[in-house]
Amino acid sequence: MTSQSKNKFTERFIRLDRNLPLEKFIPVAFLVFLLCIIILTIITFRNIDQHKTDLEKIDHSNKVLAQLEIVNYRLIEIPFNKRGYTITGDKTHLLKFDSLVIKVKADIEKLKSLTSDNPSQHNLVFSLDTLLSENISVLNNAISDTSVYDINTGKFSQNQTDAIKFISANLTEINEITDNLSLNEHSLLKNRIEEAAHINSVTQLFIIFAGIFSFTVIGLSLFISSNLIKNKNESENLLKKSYGELENRVSERTSDLKETNEKLQFESLVRIKAEHTIRESEQRFREMADSSSVLVWITDKDKQFTYFNKASLDFTGRTLEMESGKGWTEGIHPDDLNEYKKVFKNSFDKKIPFEIEYRLRSINEEYLWLLDKGIPRYKGSEFAGYTGSCIDINERKKNERFLKIQYDISKTLAESDSIKEASGNLLKNICRDIGWDFGIFWFADEKNEYIKPDYFWSEDEEDINLFSELYNDSMKFSKGMGFTGTIFKEGKSMWTKDVSTDTSFLKIEGLSKKGWNSGLGIPISNGKETIAIIECFNKKNIEEKQDLIDVLESAGRQIGIFIERKKAEEKLKILYLEMEEKVKERTAELAQALSKLIQEGEQKEIVQNKLKLFSHAVKSIKDSVFITDLENNTIFVNEAFELTYGYYLNEISGKEIPLFSDKNISPVLRTYINEKTMKSGWRGEMTTYKKDGTSFPSYLSTSYIRDENGKVNSLVGICQDITEIKNVEEELRKTNEILIETQNELIYNEKLAALGRFSSGVAHEIRNPLANISSLSQLIAKTVLDEKNKRRLNYIISNVEIANKIIKNLLNFATPESLEFSNVNLSDMLNGVLDGVEARCKSSNIKIEREIPEDMALLNLDKLKLENVFMNFIANSIESMNSGGTLKVKVIEDKYKNEVSINIADTGIGIPEGNLDKILEPFFTTKDDGVGLGMGLSYQTIKLHKGKFNIKSAVGTGTEINVKLPIKNRTE
Amino acid sequence: MKKILIVDDNEFLRFTLTELLEDSGMDCLAVGDGIAALSEVSKGLYGLVILDLRLPGMNGLELLKKIKEINILIPVIMLSAYGDVKSVVEAIKGGAFDFITKPFDNDAMIRLIKSTLDLKLVKKIVVIPEI
Secondary structure, X not given: OHHHHHHHHHHHHHHHHHHOOHHHHHHHHHHHHHHHHHHHHHHHHHHHHHHHHHXXXXXXXXHHHHHHHHHHHHHHHHHHHHHHHHHHOOHHHHHHHHHHHHHHHHHHHHHHHHOOOOHHHHHHHHHHHHHHHHHHHHHHHHHHOOOOEEOXXXXXXXXXXXHHHHHHHHHHHHXXXXXXXXXXXXXXXXXXXXXXXXXXXXXXXXXXXXXXXXXXXXXXXXXXXXXXXXXXXHHHHHHHHHHHHHHHHHHHHHHHHHHHHHHHHHHHHHHHHHHHHHHHHHHHHHHHHHHOOOEEEEEOOOOOEEEEXXXXXXXXXXXXXXXXXXXXXXXXXXXXXXXXXXXXXXXXXXXXXXXXXXXXXXXOOOEEEEEEEEEEEEEOOEEEEEEEXXXXXXXXXXXXXXXXXXXXXXXXXHHOOOHHHHHHHHHHHHHHHHOOOEEEEEEEOOOOOEEEEEEEEEOOHHHHHHHHHHOOOOOOEEOOOHHHHHHHHHOOOEEEOOHHHOOOXXXXXXXXXXXXXXXXXXXXEOOOOEEEEEEEEEOOOOOOOHHHHHHHHHHHHHHHHHHHHHHHHHHHHHHHHHXXXXXXXHHHHHHHHHHHHHHHHHXXXXXXXXXXXXXXXXXXXXXXXXXXXXXXXXXXXXHHHHHHHOOOHHHHOOOEOHHHHOOOOOHHHHHHHHHHHXXXXXXXXXXXEOOOOOEEEEEEEEEEEEOOOOOEEEEEEEEEEOHHHHHHHHHHHHHHHHHHHHHHHHHHHHHHHHHHHHHHHHHHHHHHHHHHHHHHHHHHHHOOOOHHHHHHHHHHHHHHHHHHHHHHHHHHHHOOOOOOOEEEOHHHHHHHHHHHHHHHHHHHOEEEEEEOOOOOOOEEEOHHHHHHHHHHHHHHHHHHOOOOXXXXXXXXXXXXOOEEEEEEEEOOOOOOHHHHOOOOOOOOOOOOOOOOOHHHHHHHHHHHOOOEEEXXXXXXXXXXXXXXXXXXXXXX | OOXXXXXXXXXXXXXXXXXXXXHOOOOEEEEOOHHHHHHHHOOOOEEEEEEEOOOOXXXXXXXXXXXXXXXXXXXXXXXXXXXXXXXXXXXHHOOOOEEEEOOOXXXXXXXXXXXXXXXXXXXXXXXXXXX
């Protein structure tokens, strides 16, 4: 396939080469390639050029923008300088003004030149220029006007004011124009940048395309040209090779022809010689065959027999003419003829050797067995017919027949179970084997006095009927009576060629009527005397054959032994049957007994299986199961119990069940459970203890067990580990607590938000009048007042301050300020607060107890706000202890929970229960001078620190406040 | 010295502030709403505006924006009764120069006004986009 396709490929190239020669193709390809390169280069250059101009344009726009910016700047500065000169009269301002004017003009000129390519921008610059010129002229006029500013009044003249108005109006316009200019320029700039980017990408694309294209063209032309050269070489080689092959073939053919000619001449010579030899050898063969004793025959290729040797003709007693063709087959035994024809035809058609045995009629009318072997014969390579030879195998055949008789008898005897069965088959086999037509089996009676016909056999049903009539049941021969009786008596075989001439046949009339001629009788002896006879009859007259008689006699002996043995066997069989009957009876008895036993066994097994099931169930239950006697002594515990509690059955068996014997279980509970169990069972939760001392909550269920008589004999308990259930319950409880807390917080926050909205409105409304009061008071205070009025005024001012502070707190409360964190030493802070109130406490007879650790870690807190919180709490405590008491401040650092707990307790008057909920609400106060924001603000501050606040109080006992602050996460 | 414009809806406060400023030798005018304030500012005579954060109709922050549109160079001092950080930040972002809460200290107010008037403002610079 490959070579074929390669050839096709080559052909295609050759064709291509013919149409477009290689020498022409290569320059054309290169020309096309160069042209493409040049076109691509031109396009690329143009693009780069375009890109360059774009970049220049962008640069230009940038310059315009920058210029605009400078102009803008100077425009603002010009009036300032002018005003500076007007006010101060300082000439430097004027000089600056002048130089600025010149610079601006130059700048405008530059702008003009820059925007010369854009008419709309150019026009804008022109209008800008005009406006500017107007401004400058107005400004110059204003400078020349010397009586403009009155230093005394500090006011400008009307002229100046007008000029300023005009300039400012112009400036606004100028601003607009510059804005427009810069806007336009920006949009231009944007467009140009986009365009540049677009061209840039197009150029890159072109360069890539050009590269790919040129490489493809070079590669393709190289590939095609190399292929063309290669194929040209190949085809030249092919041509050379095929030419050489052709020359070779011509010379070969010439020599072949010569050789054939010589061979033909030689062959014709050989053939003449061979024919001569054949003729000679045929003659010799015939001579040889005629002198042989073996029967020889020859056929032609049309199955016609052409030759029989002398021995053959002597055997049949016929002439060659009679036998030729297919004449000789008349002599084949009719039984064998078909088989012979079949074999002969098959072999002949296939031209293979054959071998067949058949009986051929001899000169004395007797059929003799021959073994005929034929082999195909060839003349040269051509089939010429068959040659065959026959050997006399009569003797062998006879022996075979005798052997067959022996074999059949032996086989029949071996296969038969009874004498009856055997006798029928024996008779049939013997008659068939010897080729006789009819047989009778005679049996002697038990006393061996008479002999009676027992069985007839014939191929013909009619014969049997006839003989049954002839030899009926009443027929019997005593010893020496007739043909059969003689055999019975003598114990020797007898043969008669013609029964009609034999006077010993008593029933001769009947026999000869049916055409029976030959008769034969064989005695069957048990070794002592004749016990049976086999008689055969033939319709032909057959000469006595001693060898056949010998064979049959020996067979008779064999049969005799068989019959004797069978008789003995039958006796045994009877005995055996009797025995068997007895055995059966006994077996039945035994079976009955056995089935009874089995039934009992089955019932037992059911019970045992049930027991097994129960024990497996108890074993595999995951809850601990135990059984005790009535005194709580262990009888059984399951695997789960052993694994759970660590007590094993063998160590606690007979002892009190450890569930109750543990030292931690109170005797009261034990007795209670036991009593309940005995009554109706007990179930409930209790803590149980393992061997290693650990405990867990469990659910125990107990009950008593009755025996089959209904008496309570033991107790059973099932114990379930409910640790997980308990844990879940605990978790639920905690979650619920958190939920309630969150809910409270939400309500509080909502309240706070409402308050915020309200207070910010109020604050504004109140602060306006407050500002008035305050400001006016301050103004009055500046005037000359007597002392009395001065004091009154100061009261007004300080009251305004108080009012303002309330508002501030209220605002703070509603919208708390964010915290300002810093690292704070809590112990220092608390000690500082306590130090501050020490004097006051002393005077009120209050004892301060401090439990504040020294070396506390720094906490990240809003110091000022928290200080206020603690100050507020401590002040409240002190106020609640008018008649003395103890103030206790305790700080605990809980590193495990990661928090600091601050406890402030007093022995003051306490808070009534109804008020405890309200203390955090704004404006709730029991003090005469309190605002009611302190506690709320403090709570808020603690919340902002992610802390927890808790208060406990009882009237007459005191109040305890607990604040918990987290150690970490304070920077959030 | 330039004129000062006071914008406050509270009639009494307008009176108090005018008294205070005139006592300190300053020239001022007080108006009660945004529209009047804007028409005054567009006259170009004022060197400073004192502006209340809460006004009827147009609120202080909106007014501040409008004023800055007319004249970006004019300094504005905001006046507020809230005193919260959020509105302060908003106002400063909107271009207010400073901030003072009600009630205020008279001397502090005068100091702030004077220092503001001395200030020189610079216009923003246009940023050229990079290429």
